[in-house]
Amino acid sequence: MRCPFCQGLDTAVIDSRASQDGFSIRRRRSCAQCGKRFTTFERVELNMPFIIKRTGDKREYDRDKVRASMKLALRKRPVTNERLEEAIGGIEHELRTLGEREVPSSKVGELVLRELKKLDLIAYVRFASVYLSLDSPAAFEQFIKGLIDPAKTGKATAKSRSVLAALKSGNGS
Numbered sequence: 001m002r003c004p005f006c007q008g009l010d011t012a013v014i015d016s017r018a019s020q021d022g023f024s025i026r027r028r029r030s031c032a033q034c035g036k037r038f039t040t041f042e043r044v045e046l047n048m049p050f051i052i053k054r055t056g057d058k059r060e061y062d063r064d065k066v067r068a069s070m071k072l073a074l075r076k077r078p079v080t081n082e083r084l085e086e087a088i089g090g091i092e093h094e095l096r097t098l099g100e101r102e103v104p105s106s107k108v109g110e111l112v113l114r115e116l117k118k119l120d121l122i123a124y125v126r127f128a129s130v131y132l133s134l135d136s137p138a139a140f141e142q143f144i145k146g147l148i149d150p151a152k153t154g155k156a157t158a159k160s161r162s163v164l165a166a167l168k169s170g171n172g173s
């Protein structure tokens with residue numbers, strides 16, 4: 001840290017204390033060259049990271065895009081906008097607290113999947129089938145089976161059937 005008065009590089013911290021809220025640190029510094037004192041602040045920086053697409057393109061995070069893809073998956077499902085917004089908030093919080101400047105778009109996809117799984121199983125399966133490119137009935141069946149606890153096989157079959165039935169009825173309109 002250069003001295004703002006003489007541009008000298010030799011400055012020493014003589015005192016440091018955390019702010020009341022605990023989110024910043026105030027440091028008192030002294031310049032060895034000119035003897036002047038100054039204060040610096042250290043704060044947590046929680047910016048949204050840039051999103052790196054599969055093609056390598058760098059984009060700004062786009063909340064509208066995330067919302068649109070989640071809404072598509074949630075179409076006609078009993079999930080309120082409020083809960084959707086909360087889920088998006090959770091995704092953004094997670095992205096910020098990763099502390100990375102750039103994250104792959106697959107990370108956003110993962111977080112969307114995780115939130116949808118909590119919100120609504122049907123929406124989760126819809127999103128996953130596109131996101132994970134489940135392009136054959138066999139791959140799809142495998143995925144549905146993976147959702148179900150193998151310890152409860154009897155119930156599992158009924159549950160996976162109801163998931164599939166709900167998916168079919170959702171496709172028509």
Ligand SMILES: [Zn+2]
Nearest residue numbers: 003006031034
């Ligand atoms: Zn100085």
